[in-house]
Amino acid sequence: MKDNTSRLVLGSLLRRPNKPVLGDDTVCLDRSSLFENVRLQANLFLQSGLRPDDFVVLMCDRGLAFWSELLAAWVLGAKPICVEKNISDEHAASVVQMTSVSKIIGADETTTPEFKALERLPSSFDPNAEAGDLQSCFRDLPFVDDSELPDLAGLIFTSGTTGLPKGVPLTHRALNLNALSTAQRLQLRDSDRLLIATPFRFISSISHFLVTLLSGAAFFGVERTLMIKDLIDILNDRDISAFGGSPFHMQFIAMAGEHRLPKLRWAMSSGDHLRREVIEKLAGNFSNLELHVVYGMAELGGRFCELPPQYLSNKAGSVGFPINGFEITIRRDDGTTCDVGEVGNIYVSGQIGFEGYFRNTKANQKVLSSVGFLNGDMGYVDDEGFVFLSGRSDSVFKRSGLKVSAQIIADALMNLDEIHDVFCTSEENDFEGRVPVAYISWKNESEMDSGEISRTLRRFIPVNHIPARYVSLPEIPRTGSGKVDRRRLASLIEATKGSSKAEG
Amino acid sequence: MAVEESVRSILSSEFGLDSSSLETDAAIFSAGLLDSLNSLRLLMMLESQFGLSISPLDVSLDDVDSISKITETVNRLKD
DSSP states (O other): OOOOHHHHHHHTTOSOTTSEEEEOSSOEEEHHHHHHHHHHHHHHHHHTTOOTTOEEEEEOSSTTHHHHHHHHHHHTTOEEEEEOTTOOHHHHHHHHHHHOOOEEESOOTTSOHHHHTSEEEOOOOOTTOOOSOHHHHHHTSOOOOGGGOOSEEEEEEOOOTTSSOOEEEEEHHHHHHHHHHHHHHHOOOTTOEEEEOSOTTSHHHHHHHHHHHHTTOEEEEOOSOOOHHHHHHHHHHTTOOEEEEOHHHHHHHHHHHHHHOTTOOEEEEESSOOOHHHHHHHHHHOSSOEEEEEEEEGGGTEEEEEEOGGGTTTSTTEEEEEOTTOEEEEEOTTSOBOOTTOOEEEEEESSSOOOOOTTOHHHHHHHEETTEEEEEEEEEEOTTSOEEEEEESSSEEEETTEEEEHHHHHHHHHTSTTEEEEEEEEEEETTTEEEEEEEEEESTTOOOOHHHHHHHHTTTSOGGGSOSEEEEOSOOOBOTTSOBOHHHHHHHHHHTTTOSSSBO | OHHHHHHHHHHHHHHOOOGGGSOTTOOSTTTTSSOHHHHHHHHHHHHHHHTOOOOGGGOOHHHHSSHHHHHHHHHHHHO
16 A cells, blocks of 8 residues: 555545644644645645655654644655754764755754754644635645655654664555554544653654544644643643553553543553553553553554553553564574564564665664564563563663663763773663663772762763663673673672762 | 752752752753653652652642752742
8 A cells, every 4th residue: 555644644534624633732723724734834845845755854842833744744745854853963964964855844043053054944834724624625735646656754763772863764655554553453532632742753653643643533742841740730631531651651640540630541551561560550540441552663663562451461561462564573593483482582574564774784784684674672472472572682771661772871981081891781660660770990099979970971971861870899890701790790789789989 | 048959969969960050040851951751750859858748740840840949849848
């Protein structure tokens, strides 16, 4: 199926013009308003020279205009490159070099110099715009001819935990198939109002948007920083019945319970497995909450596994089984298939599949093979086909659903003159899933306190990579090959507990 | 002033913020200096430092988005 994702989504909303479809904590657009915004925006882009197959940078962190602009760019067959507003200069330069992009949507005075040379396209977002009639507005959309529709619907980027972020091609075909398969499994109702509080450029957000609209429901999204109380207030103020968030969010949804969230009937956790304690608390504090646990990746156009609500009690900790269009196999390092219950590398294949990172032969050689896409996670499948994750095959772990690389932290620490050697790992944390911990051996007497180390690290690595704890050790024990000797490390940690300045 | 000094000390020692140069009213979370995930650790630190009981369900961005707001929140909860 090669169909314009914009046509698929808008074509599913051709009735009930006054039904809410898109909102945040302050505004709410009905279908008529969304259609008119997409029509006006697509025509404005067309007049500004945006053409089929053009890459265009689409800046996020600007609110709901993002969705109207994304749909409008797709109408024209253009290929949005979704990036965060505070993208690093280095990443921005690589985007320009990789794609030869020449146009940008949503630039302002804070835009990185690397993007300032791009031609700025105008935005016409107006939450009060109204289409006269949905059918005729839809007919007036300047859809590119199918023959001119490129396979590529755009690019998003990996988190960059193992180097510079990699470009993940999104195709109309994969987005459509994934959204339709996911909608079938998630069973949102057309009366639902779904809220997300994650950056719109994430594949999880794009998948939520597509699935929600294809289900006939209304999508609400807030990108700004929210504390838990703010989130609860928005859920209630906007009459939200469905919430999509990370395991981090879910523990607070559980804590709030039905008495503080009386309208919530559906929740979806994604980003990592959901702990049994949180599942049990959700079940205990809500009388009838439909909870879905989902596993997804940008590389696969959205979701690829889901644990349906009826299996939560006896399969807690699992991410479920593949949605239509995907198959999963677990393989040993030599490529042979693992037995039931045996932990190995997760390979994903199937109709939706992943065809490789954008112009990145080196990365593709590592992850693509005849048996599918090696997705970097480790896990096993039980005797009923349910997938359980057991970590990453590299030094990456999830902190509150977001990837963190222990290697990036270790590299940043090794740049400090005072440090002789470092070992970074992660440990369980009640609220954040896993958090980074750094074990440090110092040169001479140059030990720093934890505040000084964090202040220095903040200049080089993302906030979520700052270790929760630093532990000073006389040495980082290593084997002859240079690997950390974990057995000796454990003894050393036990012997030096609480004795260092950096401890804490 | 004692509360504000303690708040600055927590932000510096636990989160690596250069709080000595941070204006009292400068945004912390909405400016991206800390993310919402850090808020929980901050609340736990405030509980421990000032002997308070703080539920994350009752704290909004407006309560913690600057040194002055955190100080006000702590003083309010202490009363």
